[in-house]
Amino acid sequence: MPLMLYNTLTRKKEPFRPLDPANVRLYVCGPTVYDFAHIGNARPVIVFDVLFRLLRHLAKKGEWDGGKGETKVTYVRNITDVDDKINARAKEEGVSIGDLTERTTKQFHHDIAALGVLRPTVEPRATDNIPQMIELITTLLRRGHAYEAGGEVLFEVTSMADYGALSNRNLDEQQAGARVAVEPHKRNPGDFVLWKLSTPDEPGWDSPWGRGRPGWHIECSAMSKRYLGEVFDIHCGGLDLIFPHHENEIAQSRCAHGTGVMANVWMHNGFLQVEGQKMSKSLGNFVTINDLLNTDKFGGKKWDGEVLKLAMLQTHYRQPIDWTVKSLEQAAQKLGRWKRIAVPMKTDGALPDQLSPRPLFPLIQNALEDDLNTPKAIAQIDSLINNASREPVVEVSDALRFFGLLRDPYSQTMELTKLEKKLIAQRGAARTNKNWDESDRLRDELAALGVVLKDNKDGTTTWEVQR
Numbered sequence: 001m002p003l004m005l006y007n008t009l010t011r012k013k014e015p016f017r018p019l020d021p022a023n024v025r026l027y028v029c030g031p032t033v034y035d036f037a038h039i040g041n042a043r044p045v046i047v048f049d050v051l052f053r054l055l056r057h058l059a060k061k062g063e064w065d066g067g068k069g070e071t072k073v074t075y076v077r078n079i080t081d082v083d084d085k086i087n088a089r090a091k092e093e094g095v096s097i098g099d100l101t102e103r104t105t106k107q108f109h110h111d112i113a114a115l116g117v118l119r120p121t122v123e124p125r126a127t128d129n130i131p132q133m134i135e136l137i138t139t140l141l142r143r144g145h146a147y148e149a150g151g152e153v154l155f156e157v158t159s160m161a162d163y164g165a166l167s168n169r170n171l172d173e174q175q176a177g178a179r180v181a182v183e184p185h186k187r188n189p190g191d192f193v194l195w196k197l198s199t200p201d202e203p204g205w206d207s208p209w210g211r212g213r214p215g216w217h218i219e220c221s222a223m224s225k226r227y228l229g230e231v232f233d234i235h236c237g238g239l240d241l242i243f244p245h246h247e248n249e250i251a252q253s254r255c256a257h258g259t260g261v262m263a264n265v266w267m268h269n270g271f272l273q274v275e276g277q278k279m280s281k282s283l284g285n286f287v288t289i290n291d292l293l294n295t296d297k298f299g300g301k302k303w304d305g306e307v308l309k310l311a312m313l314q315t316h317y318r319q320p321i322d323w324t325v326k327s328l329e330q331a332a333q334k335l336g337r338w339k340r341i342a343v344p345m346k347t348d349g350a351l352p353d354q355l356s357p358r359p360l361f362p363l364i365q366n367a368l369e370d371d372l373n374t375p376k377a378i379a380q381i382d383s384l385i386n387n388a389s390r391e392p393v394v395e396v397s398d399a400l401r402f403f404g405l406l407r408d409p410y411s412q413t414m415e416l417t418k419l420e421k422k423l424i425a426q427r428g429a430a431r432t433n434k435n436w437d438e439s440d441r442l443r444d445e446l447a448a449l450g451v452v453l454k455d456n457k458d459g460t461t462t463w464e465v466q467r
């Protein structure tokens with residue numbers, strides 16, 4: 001069976017084929033870093049990690065390159081570190097914006113490490129991509145899709161014939177609904193900010209329109225273009241991002257590049273609520289990942305990140321989840337059972353030799369290929385255990401490793417490939433020759449391969465492999 005994915009854009013499940021059989025390209029909107037991540041934020045991290053794992057698994061099997069198994073999967077998940085919510089929080093706390101975003105980004109990484117998810121290939125920060133945003137906005141102005149007014153550069157929604165296709169709303173509906181506050185400087189109420197001027201105490205970057213900062217939507221258009229190209233395969237995020245965020249990303253990217261789509265497939269996870277209620281600070285039912293892992297506020301004990309992950313995967317990613325302590329208890333029980341039955345790992349964490357090359361067993365693969373049907377995959381594991389004539393059950397170990405509920409099977413190799421070594425050498429030469437454009441180009445190429453370079457003050461360059 002080919003991989004079938006539900007596409008919000010067409011409202012259908014469709015067979016998936018990458019645009020480039022050598023490289024499957026995936027973008028997930030990442031967190032805005034000003035506070036602890038809550039368990040709702042953990043949902044896209046968890047479900048799109050399963051997608052990343054499945055794509056890697058199929059790539060290794062040669063699904064898209066005639067059996068060669070050389071297809072790469074490039075997964076980009078950004079960090080939104082420029083946003084008015086961040087500015088407000090930094091002011092409230094009396095700390096610098098840089099300190100706040102640094103601290104919360106670290107905390108985010110720390111929290112999700114407990115969930116056993118793979119690192120994205122590239123994790124760009126918005127603040128490292130301001131020139132790319134300025135370039136996109138310049139193109140939109142030149143092509144007649146944007147205008148300057150009232151200290152802002154705005155995207156003009158009426159300049160795009162099919163604006164609203166993702167969220168299925170046309171402009172008349174949007175305007176009649178008057179969901180968007182009427183602001184006199186806007187040509188249409190739905191026009192949205194690409195750039196806005198900053199006061200001296202707000203963060204800002206020099207631009208052709210004065211010192212200012214980007215709007216939220218342009219950040220993702222710029223970062224996805226930089227690391228994945230003008231058109232790529234899959235774009236993901238939570239349901240709440242369909243409108244306006246994703247709609248506006250599409251408008252910007254398509255109008256700047258003159259393309260028919262931004263990404264071929266748009267996937268959205270459903271929302272999570274807590275014990276039957278919307279999670280909100282005012283209701284006092286806000287569950288952060290950190291609290292769940294490190295306090296006994298929920299059911300009187302600390303919980304393992306893997307348990308949270310399994311509890312979430314019991315629900316299909318497009319369905320809403322009502323998260324309860326009871327669901328954690330059930331997941332903990334199940335995971336405990338699975339782990340007792342799975343083949344034990346050697347003490348060094350390595351897996352028994354005979355396991356490493358074996359594919360994920362077909363029933364689980366089939367379930368996941370059906371639009372990431374994780375509840376079905378979980379049921380398959382249970383029925384396999386119930387019907388197994390022997391213990392330990394090696395397929396359970398395979399499945400656990402696949403989901404990152406044991407140590408990872410494809411434990412991401414930290415070794416550089418020949419090509420990567422060559423590119424690093426070429427970049428070193430470009431720097432020596434002060435050929436900065438070439439050097440930047442090679443750095444980006446390496447980043448897209450998961451090799452992040454760091455130029456040190458002493459003139460040396462080191463790298464970190466993130467795959």
Ligand code: AMP
Pocket residue numbers: 029030031032033039040041042043044237238239240241269270271272273279
């Ligand atoms: P934010 O940091 O608010 O931009 O959110 C980061 C990601 O978490 C986005 O993909 C949101 O759609 C997602 N998200 C936020 N709240 C929830 C929730 N309650 N349930 C599921 N996903 C959520």
Ligand code: ZN
Pocket residue numbers: 028029030220245249
């Ligand atoms: Zn985004």
